[in-house]
Amino acid sequence: MLLGLYSNKYLFNLSKKQDNLLSQSKNPAFSEDENIISNPNFDDGLNNWSGRGCQIVLREAMADGKIVPSSGKFFTSATNRTGSWNGIQQDITGKVQRKLAYQVVAVVFVLGNNGADAEVRATLLIQAADDQGEHYIGLARIQLESKPNPLQMQEKFLLNCFPSKVIIFLEGPPPGTDILVNGLVIKHAEKLPLSPPPVVENPTYGVNIVGNSSLNDGINGWFPLGNCTLSVEIGSPRILPPMARDLLGPYEPLSGSYILVSNRTETSMGPAQMITDKVKLYLTYQLSA
Numbered sequence: 001m002l003l004g005l006y007s008n009k010y011l012f013n014l015s016k017k018q019d020n021l022l023s024q025s026k027n028p029a030f031s032e033d034e035n036i037i038s039n040p041n042f043d044d045g046l047n048n049w050s051g052r053g054c055q056i057v058l059r060e061a062m063a064d065g066k067i068v069p070s071s072g073k074f075f076t077s078a079t080n081r082t083g084s085w086n087g088i089q090q091d092i093t094g095k096v097q098r099k100l101a102y103q104v105v106a107v108v109f110v111l112g113n114n115g116a117d118a119e120v121r122a123t124l125l126i127q128a129a130d131d132q133g134e135h136y137i138g139l140a141r142i143q144l145e146s147k148p149n150p151l152q153m154q155e156k157f158l159l160n161c162f163p164s165k166v167i168i169f170l171e172g173p174p175p176g177t178d179i180l181v182n183g184l185v186i187k188h189a190e191k192l193p194l195s196p197p198p199v200v201e202n203p204t205y206g207v208n209i210v211g212n213s214s215l216n217d218g219i220n221g222w223f224p225l226g227n228c229t230l231s232v233e234i235g236s237p238r239i240l241p242p243m244a245r246d247l248l249g250p251y252e253p254l255s256g257s258y259i260l261v262s263n264r265t266e267t268s269m270g271p272a273q274m275i276t277d278k279v280k281l282y283l284t285y286q287l288s289a
Helices: 242-248
Strands: 011-020 051-053 055-059 075-079 086-089 101-111 120-130 135-144 152-161 163-170 178-188 224-227 230-235 258-261 270-272
Touching: 051 055, 075 086, 086 178, 101 135, 101 163, 101 230, 120 152, 135 152, 163 178, 224 230, 258 270
Parallel strands: none
Antiparallel strands: 011 152, 051 086, 055 075, 075 178, 086 163, 101 152, 101 178, 120 135, 120 163, 224 270, 230 258
């Protein structure tokens, strides 16, 4: 199993979740306590908001009343979009700090695109204090149908830099598609309780889990990874260097044997051994070669 977390120099994504929105009042994420977004539900019109390469319009309803806010009185549409990067934005410079976890929640829907699905993305524009360039970091994304059904996208993130400028904006759909925003929240993410320490049954310490590591039994237990050839030769050092001795502690004397890998055509080719049943969860292993 390979476990991956997206991270880079400027941002670290912690989790992602997409949910149907029932109502703002039932969703604690839309509490305005500690929300760093100003005028998040457009109760104060378009104050603190601006269009990103397009026009933004405050709405109470659209499409002959078929599209109305899922909660509150207003929503905003980013219209007359000519590029996928066009949308609605707010400058949050000075409101987010390095190494603090935040949660972003947006309620969005789309209109247009000939009824086809469209992707809406929440993106950060970041300029680090020690960097003259601007960097665009994707926070969250959601696939939407062109229907009056708002959906919520949710993400946690962590800034890795000291930002001199931070702007959040919503973008993504193709030109001609309106982005409709019912609300946006960025607040400090709740701290999860620490998990209890794992219980490891019958751990064995100081035991080499690699079979036939001294090659006293030829290449038994070893196999070539890729189309290459393995053979055992004699002539490797029999004495460990001082640094290796200090790290390894007590060890078996070296046999002087080594594996020679020939006919390699790829960098990934070499000797391999299956240790699936020998490693245990939550134990730390030391590798020496």
